[in-house]
Amino acid sequence: MLAAICFDANGLVPAIAQQHDTGEVLMMAWMNAESVRETLATGRVCYFSRSRGKLWRKGETSGQAQHLKDFRVDCDGDTVLLLVDQEGVACHTGRRNCFFRAPRAGVLTEIAAPLVSPKALYGHD
Amino acid sequence: MLAAICFDANGLVPAIAQQHDTGEVLMMAWMNAESVRETLATGRVCYFSRSRGKLWRKGETSGQAQHLKDFRVDCDGDTVLLLVDQEGVACHTGRRNCFFRAPRAGVLTEIAAPLVSPKALYGHD
Numbered sequence: 212m213l214a215a216i217c218f219d220a221n222g223l224v225p226a227i228a229q230q231h232d233t234g235e236v237l238m239m240a241w242m243n244a245e246s247v248r249e250t251l252a253t254g255r256v257c258y259f260s261r262s263r264g265k266l267w268r269k270g271e272t273s274g275q276a277q278h279l280k281d282f283r284v285d286c287d288g289d290t291v292l293l294l295v296d297q298e299g300v301a302c303h304t305g306r307r308n309c310f311f312r313a314p315r316a317g318v319l320t321e322i323a324a325p326l327v328s329p330k331a332l333y334g335h336d
Numbered sequence: 337m338l339a340a341i342c343f344d345a346n347g348l349v350p351a352i353a354q355q356h357d358t359g360e361v362l363m364m365a366w367m368n369a370e371s372v373r374e375t376l377a378t379g380r381v382c383y384f385s386r387s388r389g390k391l392w393r394k395g396e397t398s399g400q401a402q403h404l405k406d407f408r409v410d411c412d413g414d415t416v417l418l419l420v421d422q423e424g425v426a427c428h429t430g431r432r433n434c435f436f437r438a439p440r441a442g443v444l445t446e447i448a449a450p451l452v453s454p455k456a457l458y459g460h461d
Contacts, residue, residue: 212439212444215437215444225350225364227352227361227364229359229361233359234354234358234359234360234361235359236352236354236359236361236417238410239350239352239410239415251439281438282438282439283435283436283437283438284435284437284438284444285363285364285434285435285437286427286428286429286431286434286436286437287434290364290434290435292361292435302411303411304411306411309410309411309412309415310408310409310410310415310417311408311411312340312408312409312410312411313406313407313408313409314337314376314407319337319340319409
């Protein structure tokens, strides 16, 4: 598996998370070899946080975990697609997915509202 | 629109293409500011090819164009999601989408067959 993935110069590969049954694209994050290995071994999605410089077990703070249903590698091996079952919301803003801004009448507009407050997820705003 | 997108050090942002009606994730590629501008202006998806170092109007060689249905920017502005109507197949291997490899019984396995030969798309194998 790992041999089929072309990690970039920083040892990372982009990972798209998609809700397995509805097809909703939830978020995009990055994985390193260790996070791929852990995700496949445990069935719980683990990314690599570029800002924190360490493994990020999705939901470890917010409780909003992702359970792996399938793992896909693209034709060039430079992107992976995670089919997941998302607990609660994927986005740190409290929205179900991160892609909630779109142009409407030429203006970038929020097209989805938070389902839960960030304070409820993280204990602070 | 462009101000909301955080292009990386190379001036690029990852762009996920999803078939607008079925939810199928077709591919992931990269866009620069110029390709975002052109895509929004023309409604036909244009990426930036990192290997060729220039704009890549999807389908210009293969005929397999992507027509933009909606354009989404994520919470951090560092990924975009393109809802498209894909003509024919998205993958250069002739498959509908690029994510056709998955672990089965511990072995990375092709789970989709080409719908058209690369030769038919590009005039060569």
